[in-house]
Amino acid sequence: MSALVAQIKEHQKDAMRAKDKARLGTLRLILSEVKQREVDTRTELSDDDLIVILTKMVKQRRDSVTQYTDANRLDLAEVEQAEIIIIEEFLPQPLSNDEVETLIEEAIAESGAAGMQDMGKVMAVLKPRIQGRADIGAASGKVRAKLNA
The missing domain is CATH 1.10.1510.10 (Uncharacterised protein YqeY/AIM41, N-terminal domain)
Known part of the structure; x- marks a missing residue:
C-alpha cells in the first residue's frame, strides 16, 4: 500500500x-x-x-x-x-507560474526541441514533473507558444 x-x-x-x-x-x-x-x-x-x-x-x-x-x-x-x-489536501504543493516557466524551459532544453514538431518530446519530459502540481493544459499552451516563437 x-x-x-x-x-x-x-x-x-x-x-x-x-x-x-x-x-x-x-x-x-x-x-x-x-x-x-x-x-x-x-x-x-x-x-x-x-x-x-x-x-x-x-x-x-x-x-x-x-x-x-x-x-x-x-x-x-x-x-x-x-x-x-x-x-x-492530498495533492503536492502547487507550482507557481515562475516555477512552471522554469520547468518548461528545462524541458525544452532537455528534449532539444526545435519547433512545434517536437511538442510531444517536450511534454513527455514536462508532464511527470508537473503532474498534480500545475494545470497540464495551461502548461501545454505555454510550451506551444514558446515553440512557435
Missing part, C-alpha cells in the same frame, strides 16, 4: 470518529476510485498513480462546479467545491 493511500485511510478513520459525513464521503470516493483502478490494472498503485487519479478527480469536480454554476444550482456547486478542497 502506498504511503498516500495509508494517509487517506487514516484521514478516513478520523472523519468517522468526528462524524464528519461530507469529508468521509469524499474520502470514500477517493478510496473507491483507487480500488477500482487497482482491480482494473491488477497492480498496486504508486503515489504517482494516485496523484494522477486525484488530479483527474479535481478536474472533474471543477467542470461540475462550472456546469452547476451556469445552471444556477449553487447548492450542488458548493458540494463539489467542498470535495475539491478535501481532495487537494
Whole structure:
C-alpha cells in the first residue's frame, strides 16, 4: 500500500470518529476510485498513480462546479467545491507560474526541441514533473507558444 493511500485511510478513520459525513464521503470516493483502478490494472498503485487519479478527480469536480454554476444550482456547486478542497489536501504543493516557466524551459532544453514538431518530446519530459502540481493544459499552451516563437 502506498504511503498516500495509508494517509487517506487514516484521514478516513478520523472523519468517522468526528462524524464528519461530507469529508468521509469524499474520502470514500477517493478510496473507491483507487480500488477500482487497482482491480482494473491488477497492480498496486504508486503515489504517482494516485496523484494522477486525484488530479483527474479535481478536474472533474471543477467542470461540475462550472456546469452547476451556469445552471444556477449553487447548492450542488458548493458540494463539489467542498470535495475539491478535501481532495487537494492530498495533492503536492502547487507550482507557481515562475516555477512552471522554469520547468518548461528545462524541458525544452532537455528534449532539444526545435519547433512545434517536437511538442510531444517536450511534454513527455514536462508532464511527470508537473503532474498534480500545475494545470497540464495551461502548461501545454505555454510550451506551444514558446515553440512557435
